[in-house]
Amino acid sequence: MRNKIAKSEAEWREQLTPEQYRVTREQGTEPPFSGDYRVSDEHGIYHCVCCQAPLFENEHKFDAGCGWPSFDRPLGKHSVEERSDTSHGMVRTEVICAHCDAHLGHVFPDGPPETTGLRYCINSVAIDFHGGE
Secondary structure (H helix, E strand, O other): OOOOOOOOHHHHHHHOOHHHHHHHHHOOOOOOOOOOOOOOOOOEEEEEOOOOOEEEEHHHEEOOOOOOOEEOOOOOOOOEEEEEEOHHHOOEEEEEEOOOOOEEEEEEOOOOOOOOOOEEEEOHHHEEEEEOO
8 A cells, every 4th residue: 555645735736627626635526427427448447636546447437327437346445445424414425545535426335236236426537547557
């Protein structure tokens, strides 16, 4: 496991677009159907937009119809961390990058029952696809 990446607010703002900063550093959410949520057969890995840590494999992406990229599992057990999120008057499980604490999205127990049964609902501005990996 890598050491946590720590940067100042100014360093994150310099590195990220305003929307990436709002979502990943301020626990925001992009509007549904606004990003790249399409499913393709291309082999590749999705990385954290903040620290480039590998997070999700494209072969585990599926169309949940929710308007955000959805995966049935992270790349590995040390790729993401989960924590309780009680914002907006509901109880959810937040998904963050294990390497830099970037907010990625949430995980729900309504994914494909033939695999993990989980749906990692991830903001597309929080991840960057690296084809061919």
